[in-house]
Amino acid sequence: MDVTPQHIRAYVDYLRDMGIYDLYQRESPGTVLTPELREIFLAAVTPKEPVAQSARAAAQLTAQRTTVPTPSRPPAPASSKPLLDQRSSPAAPPMNYFDIEPQTELPASLASPMPTPVSFDKLAPLPVDIIPPSGRAAALESLRAEIGDCTRCPLAYAGRHTIVFADGDPNAKLMFVGEGPGADEDASGLPFVGKAGQLLNNMIAAMGLQREQVYIANIVKCRPPANRVPEPLEANTCSQFLVRQIDIVRPQVIVALGSTAATYLLGVKQSLSSLRGRWHSTRGAKLVVTYHPAFLLRDPRQKGEAWKDLQMVMAELGLKQVKKQ
Numbered sequence: 350m351d352v353t354p355q356h357i358r359a360y361v362d363y364l365r366d367m368g369i370y371d372l373y374q375r376e377s378p379g380t381v382l383t384p385e386l387r388e389i390f391l392a393a394v395t396p397k398e399p400v401a402q403s404a405r406a407a408a409q410l411t412a413q414r415t416t417v418p419t420p421s422r423p424p425a426p427a428s429s430k431p432l433l434d435q436r437s438s439p440a441a442p443p444m445n446y447f448d449i450e451p452q453t454e455l456p457a458s459l460a461s462p463m464p465t466p467v468s469f470d471k472l473a474p475l476p477v478d479i480i481p482p483s484g485r486a487a488a489l490e491s492l493r494a495e496i497g498d499c500t501r502c503p504l505a506y507a508g509r510h511t512i513v514f515a516d517g518d519p520n521a522k523l524m525f526v527g528e529g530p531g532a533d534e535d536a537s538g539l540p541f542v543g544k545a546g547q548l549l550n551n552m553i554a555a556m557g558l559q560r561e562q563v564y565i566a567n568i569v570k571c572r573p574p575a576n577r578v579p580e581p582l583e584a585n586t587c588s589q590f591l592v593r594q595i596d597i598v599r600p601q602v603i604v605a606l607g608s609t610a611a612t613y614l615l616g617v618k619q620s621l622s623s624l625r626g627r628w629h630s631t632r633g634a635k636l637v638v639t640y641h642p643a644f645l646l647r648d649p650r651q652k653g654e655a656w657k658d659l660q661m662v663m664a665e666l667g668l669k670q671v672k673k674q
């Protein structure tokens with residue numbers, strides 16, 4: 350059987366469904382990757398040339414290679430050395446497998462099931478030990494160090510420059526969660542610093558707060574190519590770290606900015622309008638859903654609706670509306 354990008358992708362999804370999250374760098378503790386599975390995986394990521402089966406797909410691959418540089422792949426590992434143990438030089442996926450139309454139907458055994466979102470409450474037990482406020486900055490720093498130069502999901506190979514961890518007060522009562530970094534964030538390493546970020550800053554100021562008093566993070570920490578919505582595989586892989594950030598900061602209120610944040614935090618795929626205007630909860634915090642600032646920039650008529658959501662938050666936190674001069 351010829352290996353196509355879709356086969357590899359389905360196989361990666363399959364391994365992740367089994368709890369194997371870091372295919373290119375290391376084995377997670379308790380991994381169930383048997384020697385036989387390693388062999389299958391190695392076979393799957395070692396494509397025979399040419400990979401593309403049709404001239405069109407080959408042209409697409411060539412076009413993508415010229416616009417989206419991918420790290421060069423190290424030579425195939427010698428006989429018994431498992432790919433998963435190559436810590437110093439993570440192997441990139443053998444090709445850019447985004448946005449390539451399927452050339453063949455996947456065999457049933459390789460097809461990945463449509464993942465359903467899992468709420469942040471179900472991803473991990475609530476922490477028993479609460480980190481005291483004085484230790485939260487250090488706990489976040491050590492989590493950032495644990496993430497390292499992450500290669501746990503395909504976004505690592507999709508043109509990201511910087512991992513955007515978070516910004517703000519490690520002891521914040523209020524946390525904002527967006528979707529994922531854009532170009533400005535990828536360049537600066539900070540969330541919400543572009544145009545949408547300026548609007549978010551204005552929203553925070555209207556609530557009587559400064560940006561430094563809140564905590565800001567995203568569902569994924571690496572920029573998706575062309576600012577597309579993160580794929581479930583990417584969001585699910587990254588969520589483990591946002592869960593821990595929330596558990597460290599322990600905000601009283603979380604604002605989910607837009608439907609991607611709401612979907613993954615709450616584990617539901619529903620319209621934004623059906624989720625707005627009422628309280629939800631996640632990881633011990635109250636959660637409200639509102640429009641993403643980027644959406645508000647496109648449709649400023651909805652700013653009044655977003656302000657209603659923020660007023661719910663202000664009432665909960667005892668904040669007074671800032672009077673316009």
Ligand code: URA
Nearest residue numbers: 527528529530540541
């Ligand atoms: N949009 C987001 O969702 N997050 C950012 O950090 C920037 C823009």
